[in-house]
Amino acid sequence: MKRILSLLIAIAMLVVAVSLVACGNDPETTTTKKPDVTTSSSKGDSTTSTDNDGTTASSGTTDGNGTTASTDNTTEPGGSGDDLSGKTKHPDFMDVNFNGREFVFAIQKKGDWDEYPIAPEATGEDNIITEASINRTKTVESLYNCKIKEIQCDDNATGYSLISTDIQTGKHTIDFAEYQYSLGRANADLVNFAKLDIDLTHDWFDQSFIDTYNVNDDGVNRIFQLSGPWNLISYDASWMLYFNMTVYEALLAAGKTNVDLYQTVKDGKWTIDVMLGMMDATKNDVNGDQKMNYDDGDVFGLTTYGNGYMNNAIWFGIGGRGAIRDTATNKIVAVSKDTVDVAALSAAIDKASKLVNNEGFTAINSIDKARGSFTNGQTLFASECLAAASLVDDENANFSCVPFPKYNEEQESYYTMVCNRAYALAASAAISDLDNIASFIEVFAFHSQKLLYPEYVNYYKTQVFCDDGAGEMLDIVFKGRVWDMDYLGNMGITAAVAGYISTGKNMFSKAIASKSAATNGKLDDYRANVKKVAGK
Template identity: 30%
Template sequence: MKKIISLLLALALLCGAVALASCGDEGSDVTTEGTQETLDTGSQTEGTTNSTELPDPFEDSDIGEKKLVGFEHVDFGGKIFTFEAILNRADWNCYEVAVVDEDASDSLSMAIMRRNDTICELYNCGIEQVTNADGILANDFATEQCHIDIGTGMASLGNLGTGQWYNYHTLGIDLTNPWWDQGFVNDVTVDGRLYAILGDFSLTSFDATWVLFFNKEVLDQNEKLRGTDFYSLVKNNEWTIDKFTELVQKAKQDDGDQIMTTGTADIYGYISSTFGIRGLYFGAGGTYVTKTDDAAGNTTFKHGFNDNASLVAQAVIDIYADDASTIAGYTTVGSQFTNGLALFAPETLDKARNWSEAGLKNFGVLPHPVYSEEQLQSIGYKHNVDNHAIYYIIPKTINYDLSIIANFLEVYGFHSRYIVYPEFLNLYKYNWTNSEEDAEMIDIIMNTRTYDLGYQLNFAGVDAELIAGVQGGTNIIAQLGAELGSVVEERAQDYKDWIKSTDPNA
């Protein structure tokens, strides 16, 4: 392993040796004029791929080692692309963009290194990261210099419409390519403006996705449920909220005192924190705000508190009203589940890694159930992503031809999809859950994520209102529509007007 790492580091040093300084450093010839002479970035037509021609990440293990089709002539002339990296947060697993630890031997870090080295070699460039870059970016904005090519944002989507960041829709990137998170692109684009991006490189956003865990030991020990194949229910389009409710009720095991209580030998069918409520609600097709875009890209908003949302909310309320389910404190949920005192528990995906490293192995991952089979035919599965996901933003301090950063982002996304993303799923298949089926479920989940702006931007506080209603056993959808529906739409319109006013020519 150390020999492999040494070879990778040697290649990384070779890339660094031929690379030029970062975008704003003195002596760099990466300017618009210089770019035309030194870089063959490919034309707009050449730099576009047809996603229907691309294989699944597991169908062609070698595709990630070759240049992206249509980008064969792209050469970045030794330019170093500098990422802002968010690391060392206590509340989330954060990942390095450019792994520099020579002793890093975990497979995901190795995949990140392999992706970067592949890009460096194929396209003649370098990749580096800087941490604590807020001061650097602030200075760049103040002095019109460029030291950061790709910035990062976290829990700040609502603050990006300041006119300081490039609109991804104007960079010449094909945002229909599969390495871009299509849910994010569709849900967060407003009036043709998108100032942040997620994709197959966004490992923290994977971790921040809400999923449904189940304890396999509880399943196997329950005579009513033993032999039930949850994965087949998903594959056969039978994973509905009614089926889920049935399983929750069958899983309940009272310790004999006729009172279900956490901290005892009682086994719940389902346990969650209040945060888990929205996972079921969004998963079954509920929304806070919906958006539509006309042919010209103009966005209109409508609150989501309609008859369908009322049906979904009632189904969620019924689940929590049954004594086979309970709402508990955040840490209590984890201890109950890992100690075999609950069959199902919703959590962010990163808990799989945390629980596995703590010694728990016998658990699985499922999508959130849909409201009905009809939902699968219309909008499909839906999975809420916590609003603390980390995304990439491109500062307007860039002082070189934008086709360069556009082409770099495209190849970065492509090689992430075919080198890093498969390894991410392999960790679940071979390490964290030890199940190929779980990796299949996670792939379904990653491709069905939703970013409701009513939640992401906290329009009118409706998230807290809905959660309180479910917790109290009251269906308040009609009330939310009557009292806050217009407010939600106004907040959404205000957001739209704001980003248009600060960046009118985007």
């Protein structure tokens, strides 16, 4: 499909690098690559192109934070050819000394979407992620003469509410908060990171997140939240496509498919058509009653929990978006006939609909049954968030992951939806020593990049998937993560498309004008609020 989705990401790093001049040091030099998606005020405009965040790896692959998988197959955000281990100070921060200052994080604890610990204590039974978190935190404390403390919160007393209490009472007890369902939050209780002496173009900050939430259409940067390699739960919120390796190997052995799945992905040839062919080869009416029924033991090509998330993930995977940055106005705007090829998007929706209206697909309304399908041999592919994979307790589980398929081979990149369970970091406006906060955020992010994130990927690779190929697939999945304000703000376009995919009744071309107007109204309100909070 020609120029499918002339949408997003085309100038992501160009926008970030130019717009963040006021945020800190000079942007790092990067190399640009031809995009899949073009953001412009008209479909025919030429644009400058970049990869997902404009960063380029000297070897290996990059993720959505500009992170790099080194050639020794160890995944590290930001491994841009330097030899920094994270065990010593970053050379730009050799003089940083916090003189014993304690930095306090308020983190969420509310069940299966608990924030990862910031300052955990060793128990002797910790997994490798917790061990890495302990190592990261103790390293930062030792190198920079500080203490790091966490306060665990729930819905009754969120980190944001504790910050508000500090502001109202003239106290300062909390420095940072991360909380669910708070993406894009901006109010007078929070710090505008763009005003601090922080180089926000560093690759230890998620550039795609910054580009999505930076309100800077008038040239003034306003960034009230950050994400990066310390924010592991945002990676957990990546919506995944799993495959059962036992089922897959049986298909190969029976000659029902000749698709080398990992290699097909790496060759850029993993498309919806290839996936449909593998689904058809897998489906099996086991009891011969001419009805495909999961509870009867029939085998499917694709399963998911029946909550609609997968339809959104398919949409993003084929390059779809609900909101993009318009290069003419530098605003995040709804997709419309002025910014995308509507006919191309509509055709992509039709093809995506074939996946979920295939006899080899079923949505399972029990989350436990849906997650059980990852490993019980009743499906080839299954879809859920990354966090769900870590909850599989079958010691004989034999499954791995691939990115969601492209629309066709002409689409240059794979894309991954960040679902609405993701968090982001905010800082309290009650803080008076903002220079210390700026330096701390930089060093905390850098050492998280070097000491924590690689072990997070290693955990999934060795203890969840138990397959070397999964590490490469996770690199590709994370490289293409998409933060979409229409979806994450529940503004309407993405939800409507999910319905078109599910029902097979594609109204995109007819409805896009009204849907875009509604989303743009919400985006205008958001920008106005952020500017008001920021004093301009």
